[in-house]
Amino acid sequence: xxxxxxxxxxxxxxxxxxxxxxxxxxxxxxxxxxxxxxxxxxxxxxxxxxxxxxxxxxxxxxxxxxxxxxxxxxxxxxxxxxxxxxxxxxxxxxxxxxxxxxxxxxxxxxxxxxxxxxxxxxxxxxxxxxxxxxxxxxxxxxxxxxxxxxxxxxxxxxxxxxxxxxxxxxxxxxxxxxxxxxxxxxxxxxxxxxxxxxxxxxxxxxxxxxxxxxxxxxxxxxxxxxxxxxxxxxxxxxxxxxxxxxxxxxxxxxxxxxxxxxxxxxxxxxxxxxxxxxxxxxxxxxxxxxxxxxxxxxxxxxxxxxxxxxxxxxxxxxxxxxxxxxxxxxxxxxxxxxxxxxxxxxxxxxxxxxxxxxxxxxxxxxxxxxxxxxxxxxxxxxxxxxxxxxxxxxxxxxxxxxxxxxxxxxxxxxxxxxxxxxxxxxxxxxxxxxxxxxxxxxxxxxxxxxxxxxxxxxxxxxxxxxxxxxxxxxxxxxxxxxxxxxxxxxxxxxxxxxxxxxxxxxxxxxxxxxxxxxxxxxxxxxxxxxxxxxxxxxxxxxxxxxxxxxxxxxxxxxxxxxxxxxxxxxxxxxxxxxxxxxxxxxxx
Ligand code: SF4
Numbered sequence: 001x002x003x004x005x006x007x008x009x010x011x012x013x014x015x016x017x018x019x020x021x022x023x024x025x026x027x028x029x030x031x032x033x034x035x036x037x038x039x040x041x042x043x044x045x046x047x048x049x050x051x052x053x054x055x056x057x058x059x060x061x062x063x064x065x066x067x068x069x070x071x072x073x074x075x076x077x078x079x080x081x082x083x084x085x086x087x088x089x090x091x092x093x094x095x096x097x098x099x100x101x102x103x104x105x106x107x108x109x110x111x112x113x114x115x116x117x118x119x120x121x122x123x124x125x126x127x128x129x130x131x132x133x134x135x136x137x138x139x140x141x142x143x144x145x146x147x148x149x150x151x152x153x154x155x156x157x158x159x160x161x162x163x164x165x166x167x168x169x170x171x172x173x174x175x176x177x178x179x180x181x182x183x184x185x186x187x188x189x190x191x192x193x194x195x196x197x198x199x200x201x202x203x204x205x206x207x208x209x210x211x212x213x214x215x216x217x218x219x220x221x222x223x224x225x226x227x228x229x230x231x232x233x234x235x236x237x238x239x240x241x242x243x244x245x246x247x248x249x250x251x252x253x254x255x256x257x258x259x260x261x262x263x264x265x266x267x268x269x270x271x272x273x274x275x276x277x278x279x280x281x282x283x284x285x286x287x288x289x290x291x292x293x294x295x296x297x298x299x300x301x302x303x304x305x306x307x308x309x310x311x312x313x314x315x316x317x318x319x320x321x322x323x324x325x326x327x328x329x330x331x332x333x334x335x336x337x338x339x340x341x342x343x344x345x346x347x348x349x350x351x352x353x354x355x356x357x358x359x360x361x362x363x364x365x366x367x368x369x370x371x372x373x374x375x376x377x378x379x380x381x382x383x384x385x386x387x388x389x390x391x392x393x394x395x396x397x398x399x400x401x402x403x404x405x406x407x408x409x410x411x412x413x414x415x416x417x418x419x420x421x422x423x424x425x426x427x428x429x430x431x432x433x434x435x436x437x438x439x440x441x442x443x444x445x446x447x448x449x450x451x452x453x454x455x456x457x458x459x460x461x462x463x464x465x466x467x468x469x470x471x472x473x474x475x476x477x478x479x480x481x482x483x484x485x486x487x488x489x490x491x492x493x494x495x496x497x498x499x500x501x502x503x504x505x506x507x508x509x510x511x512x513x514x515x516x517x518x519x520x521x522x523x524x525x526x527x528x529x530x531x532x533x534x535x536x537x538x539x540x541x542x543x544x545x546x547x548x549x550x551x552x553x554x555x556x557x558x559x560x561x562x563x564x565x566x567x568x569x570x571x572x573x574x575x576x577x578x579x580x581x582x583x584x585x586x587x588x
Pocket of ligand 1: 490
């Protein structure tokens with residue numbers, strides 16, 4: 001078993017790089033544990049996110065490249081949105097490209113003197129001046145980067161930012177291989193701050209497996225593959241994909257509409273997964289190493305001439321983007337949502353945050369909290385062109401209002417008013433208005449994401465409002481997800497990759513010692529992540545859940561603010577306890 005990980009560190013300020021062996025895999029496992037370990041080494045909790053020395057880390061895990069759906073990458077960085085240590089996860093080809101480049105992590109520090117592209121492979125490293133790409137959108141940047149580095153096609157991963165990342169929008173995304181993203185908490189702004197327009201990782205080496213392990217590896221691989229492809233639960237991700245959730249959540253009164261002023265609307269049928277599939281779906285595609293293929297690509301036709309002249313473009317869609325730039329903005333036509341998704345993509349904005357921020361701005365304009373002098377467009381729910389205009393202003397930070405909105409809806413509301421209806425739970429909410437447990441889980445959660453723990457599922461499955469049971473469920477579920485994210489597996493496969501299955505996979509690759517103590521090590525990684533988040537400024541006692549989240553009604557009835565407060569306080573105490581008991585790693 002490799003007890004260390006080979007990582008590549010590149011300092012953009014000096015242009016120097018070094019390869020390091022990071023020991024201690026028995027403590028940090030890989031993935032989000034490795035990213036946390038590397039942040040402890042390279043990061044400085046006292047420095048702001050914009051400090052050039054702060055690292056941008058991309059980490060994979062011990063199973064990456066060996067088993068299906070172990071296809072994600074963890075990015076670790078200090079978030080320009082929260083100022084705290086953050087993670088974002090993305091798929092695409094990056095995981096496999098990193099594995100085949102021979103590195104388990106890439107750490108980028110410093111700031112290039114001119115806009116640059118970093119090219120990494122097993123036998124190559126280049127910091128290339130690409131100043132001519134600065135100002136280009138995500139699409140043209142991708143096209144030009146593919147021309148700049150035409151080798152290793154199919155084994156190469158291309159990351160890039162758009163104007164939003166260059167401008168430092170606090171929720172700028174990094175685009176990965178066109179259809180995947182490090183979306184939330186501003187990884188794109190971190191790249192922009194480093195003058196890093198693109199990163200190309202070439203998976204140009206091969207992987208070997210010791211002869212004596214091949215038989216057991218083949219057997220385990222086949223068994224895992226069958227478990228994944230034979231499951232009905234995975235089939236749904238390929239068929240309609242996550243947009244399948246629109247109709248059921250709307251029926252449960254849990255789908256946010258018009259800045260969460262409503263939780264259901266009959267118009268859902270025109271933007272549902274079924275409607276997208278029937279009218280717009282062109283094809284499904286997949287991250288490298290995934291037999292499921294949940295990425296849904298729609299066909300967007302845009303008429304530009306009177307003689308039936310059309311542009312056509314391929315735009316990916318998912319549940320969360322349809323919620324954020326769809327129901328949250330009151331949009332009632334699927335093709336118009338696709339148009340907005342394409343715009344957000346082009347500018348390199350996190351689609352959830354920009355949609356929810358614009359929903360707040362729309363209500364703020366309706367209520368007279370701001371005027372068109374600020375919004376520069378007549379924002380109104382279910383109108384396409386004003387939102388297209390606003391997305392451009394948001395990405396380019398056209399005036400003081402959009403500058404503030406680019407730091408988040410809560411920040412803009414603090415300046416202009418309207419904090420009660422800013423739908424922010426740590427960052428702009430994801431699309432699950434399921435109830436108190438979810439609102440607390442996202443507001444206090446490590447990534448401020450619906451993926452931190454199953455709060456949304458807990459709301460749907462548990463009728464009881466019991467604080468102790470709920471906190472235990474959130475913490476336990478987070479630990480199970482961390483175990484998968486240390487490998488780094490797709491969370492859609494977490495029912496297949498149980499602790500037992502992960503132990504078997506680790507075992508056949510020779511990581512027997514890791515397999516034996518997996519649950520305890522995942523708990524240690526969980527505590528360490530919280531310790532880093534708290535060390536960089538997170539104080540769970542200061543978390544506020546805006547009034548809008550107390551005002552809604554779901555299928556369970558009205559919210560219970562007293563329960564929500566009590567749950568938040570109990571969760572905060574548990575987080576503080578975990579952080580205080582985090583293990584020491586790099587000092588040992
Ligand atoms: S299920 Fe979807 S997100 Fe997960 S690895 Fe496969 S294609 Fe990527």
